[in-house]
Amino acid sequence: MTRIRRVEAVVNVASGSVGEDAPQLVEKIFADHGVEANVCAPSTDELTPCLRRAVDAAPDLLVVLAGDGTARAAAELCGPGGPMVAPLAGGTMNMLPHAVYGARPWQDALSIALAQGEERMLGGGEVEGRQFLVAGIFGAPALWAPAREAARYGKPRLAMLRARRAMRRAFSGRLRYSLEGGEREKAEALTFMCPLASRALSEDEQVLEAAALDLKGALDAFRLGFHALTGDWRNDPAVITERCRVARIWAQHGIPAILDGESVRLKALTEVRWRPDVVRVLGIPKDI
Structure with a gap:
């Protein structure tokens, strides 16, 4: 079991399913395990500064109870040489x-990690200085993420408006891509899965699982946009998969993407690379 003495915890009470009593619950769980934690529960506009201060304090463990974007930001700030990270499910998709x-x-998850936790180095993908440890989705399905989130929050009218916007933009131009310096190919979208989450890769493989999505129309984009972040997409007839460590992607305009659940906009020419050492996490035994 990994020995932990100093802990910083960042709790976003406004995120997803966290709740106002979460900071007290975090403190209690640590107290039950004989560990004192400095818990920060910032307002939304203070979240990033709070996260940076927590990392700068150089704790043994940084606990993040927030959404996907904050979990990914914590991993980027800590890097392979910084504090271990315990990313807890406080958002809507909770990919990491x-x-x-x-x-x-x-x-x-926190109680088990404190009782039986094991340090693990996680590899992942990197694009334009941003990392992802679970999945990166590029192209048409990424346009449907805002509609998907509105549906999750029970806002059907907003979901419909966002879906219409995505439909207008989805097929304005296909992606061009090259895997491992090979020939240029075309696809409506690309997905890169990390070993942490890929069903086709073992966790010790040093590659990404790349999937080219050959969408035939708006129905395909809608279906994959709502299921691309789950295990459903791989069995879709529109999907072709390969392994790779580096990929280049071209588009006529900027490329919409989802990195570990967070929507981003990338340049019209970008490169995705495998990194073997993104961040250390406090994991749990696989048989639990």
Whole structure:
């Protein structure tokens, strides 16, 4: 079991399913394990400065109870030489927390990690200085993420408006891509899965699973936009998969993308690379 003495915890009470009593619950769980934690529960506009201060304090462990964007930002700030990270499920999709701890409540994940936790170095993808540890999705399906989130929050009218906007933009231009310096190919979208989450890769493989999505129309984009972040997409007839360590992607305009659940906009020419050492996490045994 990894020995932990100093802990910083950042809790976003405004995120997803966190709740106002989460800071007290975090403190109690640490107290039950004989560890004192400095818990920060900032307002939304203070979240990033709070996260930076927590990393600068150089703790043994940084606990993040927030959404996907904050979990990914914590991994980027810590890097391979910084504090270990415990990303807890406090958002809506919770891609990294579920990949590390399984789809269990954050209270259970934290308790198990403190009792039986093991340090693990995670590799992942990198694009334009941003990292992803679970999945990166580029192109048409990424346009549907805002509609998907509105539907999750029970806002059907907003979901419909966002879906219409995505439909207008989805097929304005296909992506061109090259894997491992090979020939240029065309696809409506590309997905890169990390070993942490890929069903086709073992966790010790030093590659990404690349999938080219050959979408035939708006129905395909809608379907994959709502399922691309789950295991459903790989069995789709429009998907072709390969392994790679580097990929170049071209588009007529900027490329919409989702990196570990967070929507971003990339340049019209970008490169995705495998990195073997993105961040250390406090994981749990696989048989739990």
